[in-house]
Amino acid sequence: MSNSDLVYHYCSVDTFFSILHNSTLRLSDINKVNDFKERRWILEKILLEIRKQLLPQQNNKSTNFFEEFWDTVVSYDSNTYIACFSSEADLLSQWRGYSQDGEGLAIGFSKKVLNSLVVEHFTAFKKVVYGKSEQNEYIETILSSLHNNSIVSAIPNFYANERFNIPYYKNPAFKEEKEWRLVYYQNSSSFLDYNTIGEPRIKANFSKIKMRSDGTRLISYMELDFSKIKKELIKSVVIGPKSKVSEADIKLVLYSEGYDPNNIKIKVSSCSYK
Secondary structure, eight states: OOGGGEEEEEEOHHHHHHHHHHTEEEEEEGGGSSOTTTTHHHHHHHHHHIIIIIGGGSOHHHHHHHHHHHHHHSOSSOOEEEEEEESOSSOHHHHHHHTGGGTSEEEEEEHHHHHHHHHHSSEEEEEOBOOHHHHHHHHHHHHHHHTTSOHHHHHHHHHHHHTTTGGGBOOGGGGGGOEEEEEEEOOGGGTTTOOOTTOTTOSSEEOOOEEEEOSSOEEEEEEEEOGGGHHHHEEEEEEOTTOOOOHHHHHHHHHHTTOOGGGSEEEEOOOOOO
């Protein structure tokens, strides 16, 4: 399997061990990740263009009501959960930001297997869009779909149809990360209750909503149980440039957790970073 068939999740040694030992991958509340403009980035641009291009065509009553209606329907506190990956196996900024300042590891996951989850679950898996031209094209597509409709009545359908696309448009300042995302949207009507564990037809399961603390905040998350597909899903491990973990350590933990180390490519970072 080539590097282009994989995406990499950079993590600490503790998180690496937890992922392998429990066969779970955490999807965190999108509003509690490192970019405080998550989702807001593209939504604010869409709103700006609606105000410029479409609202002048509406009557005053619709215009006034729209301003109150937008924040209610287009919730900035969405029930959206994400797991983040990079298409790069050995990226210095990823080691610094997400992998114990280079002491951690990166796990290579199969794109094909992650994409297969889209069929079984209310999820999306694709790469993040940073380019301004691509983002402008997306915004124009949205505006075209709203053009011949009452803005107020069209907004709920717009948001329902686009909630899996919105998380994939990010500030170009983050483009070096070359991010891919697994996105899960938790319908508020089943909030805290959704749980696919125990359904034998499903090869990967989502937990109920869970909570954790980072010392200053309470953060909700879900866990994806991939125990049934773990040998197909994890295909590579990259050892960080400052990691104290050896290749022999990786082989031992893979073997102890039921993997065949011969089927998983292990490499050491080539970043010269101290």
